[in-house]
Amino acid sequence: MDLGRYAAEVISAWGVSLALLAALVWWSVRRDRRVRAELERTERDHG
Amino acid sequence: MRALLTRDLRLAVRAGGGFGLGLAFFLIVVVLVPFGVGPEADILARIAPGILWVAALLAALLSLDRIFALDHEDGSLPLLATAPLPLEMLALAKAAAHWVTTGLPLVVAAPLLGVLLHLPGQAMPWLLVSLALGTPALSLIGTFGAALTVGLRRGGLLLSLIVLPLYVPVLIFGAEAARRGAEGLPAQTPLLLLAGIGLGCAALLPFATAAALRVTLR
């Protein structure tokens, strides 16, 4: 795989984008987990 | 509506009311730019129309949070809202008062400040016309933004964030008209578009403002 002249650009663009996507997914999933746990606790206490 | 307008104007003129301060801010931004950019006359002349427009916009912006926040804090707003005056009219009166206290002085002062930035003489009328057409739209849009953020304690900067993207078309057409005027190009098209935006805002935004006020009041 030879990216030639544009290796730096292509790799950094892909790197940043995939990192942003991963961060978005990770953040959404983590927040969902937390809220689920919190809801379970609240339902146990006040349900 | 007359009563409200005169009250707001009177409040603005009283000590601490903010009349003339928007103007002073406009002046100060225009004065600061040469300190930042450097004193070369040709560059200043080149960027003068744009800077004047941006400064006018910021001066309008900075006074937006006065529109409703003061009335909200001291409890006048619910009383105004239950007065025999449609909320749309209240919105319009507030925007009008804002324009008279900030937009109008800016239009009047612009020629003076243009000189400070070496704005070419032939650009002056275009700058004035574009400001006169554009600033009412700025007041109307700003009133809408102020209504959105009125419940929030000192939502001043949030207000800026919300309002500035809405200001972009006005700024582009206004500055473009002034710039074309400065270069001796025809500037009718942007001016017409600017007038169109102003009319559209006057016709539609008071309803959005009133809707927002209804929510923030409850």
Next chain:
Amino acid sequence: MRALLTRDLRLAVRAGGGFGLGLAFFLIVVVLVPFGVGPEADILARIAPGILWVAALLAALLSLDRIFALDHEDGSLPLLATAPLPLEMLALAKAAAHWVTTGLPLVVAAPLLGVLLHLPGQAMPWLLVSLALGTPALSLIGTFGAALTVGLRRGGLLLSLIVLPLYVPVLIFGAEAARRGAEGLPAQTPLLLLAGIGLGCAALLPFATAAALRVTLR
């Protein structure tokens, strides 16, 4: 003093508190200038250091009125003033909280915004250093101005008017350092002067601020 600092930071981070909004304002001013001035890259590059400094200054300025006004309105200020904490310390804590919530984010964001204005790469470090040295002085001076105007209802624009002339030296040296950096000239002298101003402000202004507070409180 720690308690006060953490309270102010916590208030700033809470909903509607204004953290990050100063930054957003910085961003927005930088975005607006090309709309006003036009999109040509060479002109933008030429005025970039100056505009970035003016924008940083305005962003700091806009958040000044939060420093004391909120505490004044809800009656906290007399209570803070009678706490076992010298007023000078109160002033310093307030300035520090203001810098952390506005100055610091500006320094961090400046490189990104430099790109928007086509700021040449070699100018970047100089811009950063000058902002890092200059913004604490802006916060200290601003706290003083806020203390002077705290009694006045919504003295926001008056505050700008009072503070801006005090900002001029900082702006001149800061922008000069960034501009020289951009052109590859030596920039040590303005940076040294900037650092000197910062230290002087930190040493002396808290006393002036405390004195102003004593007057505005009575």
Next chain:
Amino acid sequence: MPVLTGVSFRLAPGEGLVLRGANGIGKTTLLRTVAGLQPPLSGTIEGAGERAGYASHADGIKPALTVAETLQFWADLYRAELPEDVFELFDLADLRDRSAGTLSAGQGRRLGLARLAVIGREVLLLDEPTVSLDAFSVKRFASFLRERHLARGGIAVIATHIDLGLDLPTLDLTPYRAAHDAAGGSDEAFL
């Protein structure tokens, strides 16, 4: 989230009602709802709205206006005449040209109440009107309500913690406190 349930009253011209209840029971909420400032979660409000004048905990006083200008403004806004005697009635004659920002707490409150006499609304919704007033001013305000407002066919709903010396029917809100499983409220859909 519901605060009160099942409250219901109906007032004929000339009648008044005193709302009582512990702090946080929902007096302010009820008055604001009747004034049309917030929608009721369920139930209906009839006949108030355009005819109501509401006086909240805050007085809506602009420090920069004088006492006379403040009252003139409210009269204009409600398209009413400024009654000649309102300054005497609320003991504001001496303060007529003082800027409202320099009033003491009780003087400011009197100005806030004077507004009600100016706007000429039939239904007055008063939230703790006598806060900060001295005993003399309280008596004076009570007699204004009795002789000027109610006697002329007005209606008044008054939330208060202290006795105003008016012999009006009293509604204690305590029994209406919303039970925990009460329906209503925007969060309801999520339960």
Next chain:
Amino acid sequence: MPVLTGVSFRLAPGEGLVLRGANGIGKTTLLRTVAGLQPPLSGTIEGAGERAGYASHADGIKPALTVAETLQFWADLYRAELPEDVFELFDLADLRDRSAGTLSAGQGRRLGLARLAVIGREVLLLDEPTVSLDAFSVKRFASFLRERHLARGGIAVIATHIDLGLDLPTLDLTPYRAAHDAAGGSDEAFL
């Protein structure tokens, strides 16, 4: 412009004083002067200053902080411990984690008063502390003052229009009202 002249009192530990007087007589002014927030035109204040805690008409409540955070902040600032029982004492236990902006008028006032129990000052200067409080809360506050504050050697000066049910000496300010031609004030030099 002088408001009051010739007022003089001296309180020993454990003593309290109730200030009375019509609206605008100068109670707030007097309390602010004693608290050191404004200088007296003439005369001296002794022994207050660093030892005084002042509660004004406004409560200094930040809507964005919760009730518990508010009290913790004041405790930290005054380098005091947050007393365990302050929430019960002022009936705030249920509201502990509510953001202060959503409190009702009386609940907010209770929070403002709770601050006084937290900062541990010996001299309390209270400006109409029971405004907006219901009868039960007033009693509760009075017993806090009597049993917790005065009993432990504290001092309290209280401006109020309603009776708190405390048997404290009362100072009526009416006789001290400054005559119109009284001397004093910064304009003096030009006469």
Next chain:
Amino acid sequence: MSIWSYANPRKFLDTTEPWVPWLMWLSAAVLAVGLVWGFFFTPEAERFGSSVKIIYLHVPSALMAINAWLMMLVASLIWLIRRHHVSALAARAAAPVGLVMTLIALVTGAIWGQPMWGTWWAWDPRLTSFLILFLFYLGYIALWAAIPDPDSAADLTSVLCLVGSVFAVLSRYAVNFWNQGLHQGASLSLDKQENVADVFWVPLLVCMAGFVLLFLALVLLRTGTEIRARRIGALRARARRSEPVRA
């Protein structure tokens, strides 16, 4: 049964819940296929060289940035007209996703601009309108965050979304008027002759499908999170109310 029955939060959760993991994995799979194909198995384009590979992230994210706003607009309208909580929460849930998509389009564009136009940033109309869109997202999210009462927040952000959409279109025209651009024309449209060659086009389509699926999955997931957060608030509120009345 009417479609509005899904506006009930419980029903919405029960219906969408099982789909979310599947959608997640499906979008991951489609994205993996498209991206691997695009990265490893496409030739270089004559004008762009290997930098053309950026297109597989740039174009789909740009499309989703706009579509997310459109979805928010529709959801806001539904909330304003029919007052279904789920729709307001869906708009709220979509905003950060749209923000990140806008950011990706901007960043990849900026990186691409360096070799193609010799600058990170140019005030080209398309770039500029994306920057404005980014600001709209920021303001919208900040307004949601700043208002404590969820219903008021839903109302005000919906009004902002409506007004903002009008002004976004306006600024698009304004920006076009202001500056003639450097940016690529819309050569993706199917009816144009200068269509990109199929070698680029097919993997690009796969990537776009992947982005759409990912957007759907994320919005459903995040809407569920928002619904649960509201439910926590509702339960707490009920518990607070049920505490014994003071003696």
